[in-house]
Amino acid sequence: MAVVDDRWQDAPPREPGESRPFERQPPQDLAAEQSVLGGMLLSKDAIADVVETLTTADFYKPAHALVFDTILGLYAGGEPADVVTVAAELDRSGSLGRAGGSVYLHTLTSAVPTAANASFYAQIVAEKAVLRRLVEAGTRIVQLGYGGNEGQVGGGEVDEIVDRAQAEIYEVTERRTTEDYVVLEELLQPTMDEIDAIASRGGQSAGVPTGFADLDALTNGFHPGQMIIVAARPGVGKSTLALDIARNASVKHKMATCIFSLEMSKTEITMRLLSAEAQIRLAHMRAGTMSEQDWQRIVRRMSEISDAPLFIDDSPNMTMMEIRAKARRLKQRNDLKMIVLDYLQLMTSGKKVESRQQEVSEFSRQMKLLAKELEVPVIAISQLNRGPEQRTDKRPMLSDLRESGSLEQDADMVILVNRPDAWESDDPRAGEADLIIAKHRNGPTTTISVAHQLHYSRFTDLAQQ
Structure with missing residues (x-):
């Protein structure tokens, strides 16, 4: 049955010069x-x-x-x-x-x-x-x-x-x-001012600092509008690395950061953050076997941790649209500086698509647009395919990114995490990890060595072991 809006059918004709509310x-x-x-x-x-x-x-x-x-x-x-x-x-x-x-x-x-x-x-x-x-x-x-x-x-x-x-x-x-377009002449002076500001800071991070000295020296921090992919095989520590970066930004530098987690619960994330900050074994926390000294370390760190502008959302089955809506509100209310998404392969669009590859490609494009719209760096955690396990050299490569080539195309930076002792427990480099900068749109690609302390749920600079 057709429904007709006849509210204006019987309305009197308008006098000359008379306007309706819409005019x-x-x-x-x-x-x-x-x-x-x-x-x-x-x-x-x-x-x-x-x-x-x-x-x-x-x-x-x-x-x-x-x-x-x-x-x-x-x-x-x-x-x-x-x-x-x-x-x-x-x-x-x-x-x-x-x-x-x-x-x-x-x-x-x-x-x-x-x-x-x-x-x-x-x-x-x-x-x-x-x-x-x-x-x-x-x-x-x-x-x-x-x-x-x-x-x-x-x-x-x-x-x-x-x-x-x-x-x-x-x-x-x-x-x-x-306007969407700006003539080059108008861009030169702001760019020169930015270069001068970096020099006046002695080259210190102008973006969101990662907490890793060599990585910050290479990238000058993560910058607004960037999409950064952190990828590894399961169990290597990709989520731990992303949490480290979020923890450094929010706890150490008081920069508002939001973690959208489709994998871990709020409690699990908080437990990992406490373990990393207070240097208490995560296994002892989970088993309830913390010592008196462990409790004292948590109490000493609690004040600084509780003041950190860190927001955690573990809502199940989040769509990209929901993430964008929540991120917009955080940007307006809390001056959001960085977003972490954990992790990409758990996301769903909630609608029919031709293939999973097409769906992930759409996620990738939307994340890049989100980073540019809100003017914040977006860290997207991703799994790698089984390529490294099938090669003699277990080091991951850019082509190992799972489900979509769009990820490597859209990303400004791709960080592949590799732990030699994940493949051979008696490897001479046990306790170390490589952050392989496989793509870096604004600088060189290289490999940065760090120490992993996964029992504390964290990575650190090698000199800080």
């Missing part, structure tokens, strides 16, 4: 916009205050956006930005008429009560801009919800539509409204 004027405050620009034209200090709050896209009136952009151009070039210079610059570019003319610029300065309140006026303009983006996002979400056939706006799986709707709201709250 209302977008949120804006032209007086506040005028006051912001007037304050900027009167005071150089006001410009410095306003640029921290507003961008060109925040102005509702195009003429105001044009004037704002011109003021910023003069300010950035070290030139004075007043009515005369701004009018001259607009005239030179042929935009003075579109900005309202010289008379309108004088009107802006006379309309502002005082330049000292420019930052307050800027906040009003910014809030109206957020509301406009919210209206725009709401319109797009309505279109998604009403989307019909495959290929139309809103077409596709319901979960995908919900995910896109969440992304729309996230972009509003993050105020990420800049």
Whole structure:
């Protein structure tokens, strides 16, 4: 039976000029916009205050956006930005008429009560801009919800539509409204500033530090937008290594980190963290045979551990969409700095796919997009296939990544974990492990040797054994 929405069928015809609720004027405050620009034209200090709050896209009136952009151009070039210079610059570019003319610029300065309140006026303009983006996002979400056939706006799986709707709201709250493209000239100075900052720190980690000296020296830490694969055969210690990196970031450096675990429970992860931090044998914890000294070591470390901004989610059967939604909330509320996913082969999309390889390829692409969207490094733990076990040389290779070649293509870095004593217990290098950097998009590939202390559920630098 067809359902027809006839709520408007009997509505009276509209009078000329009458608008329905859907045709209302977008949120804006032209007086506040005028006051912001007037304050900027009167005071150089006001410009410095306003640029921290507003961008060109925040102005509702195009003429105001044009004037704002011109003021910023003069300010950035070290030139004075007043009515005369701004009018001259607009005239030179042929935009003075579109900005309202010289008379309108004088009107802006006379309309502002005082330049000292420019930052307050800027906040009003910014809030109206957020509301406009919210209206725009709401319109797009309505279109998604009403989307019909495959290929139309809103077409596709319901979960995908919900995910896109969440992304729309996230972009509003993050105020990420800049253009997708940036001319190279605008990228040079920020890049030079970053290089200078690294040099001023003596080359110390600019990203999220891993806790391993040689690895940090090679990578300069894990950086926003990177996807890092940590892979090994079962029982070698891939999850332990990832937990070590998460523990170092959250406990030692107070960087908010989230572990999405599809393998271990929250209690098991916490137990491993306590074992590594307090240097208590994990087996003694599990067996309930801890000594009095063990308990004292835990108490001494408890204060620092409890203050760590580490979040653990062990929800079963998590989909990538759920992980993205949770990660967005953590980014907004807790300034998330890193995500660990343990582990890739346990994930499921919850929908029919042609092959498992295709499904893992989709996970890989979504993880890379998540890293770029939230501007955090994402560490994805993965299993290797049986290739190393079938070779004389047991060292893993990039081609051993299981189920999808997309993992090695999408990843910025692939770390393969190898323990010689996992294959031969009497190996001369027993107690050591190799972190094989099999792919490194921003640097060389190499092998870093560390010590494994799996009885404490951790890896350490060789010098710290």
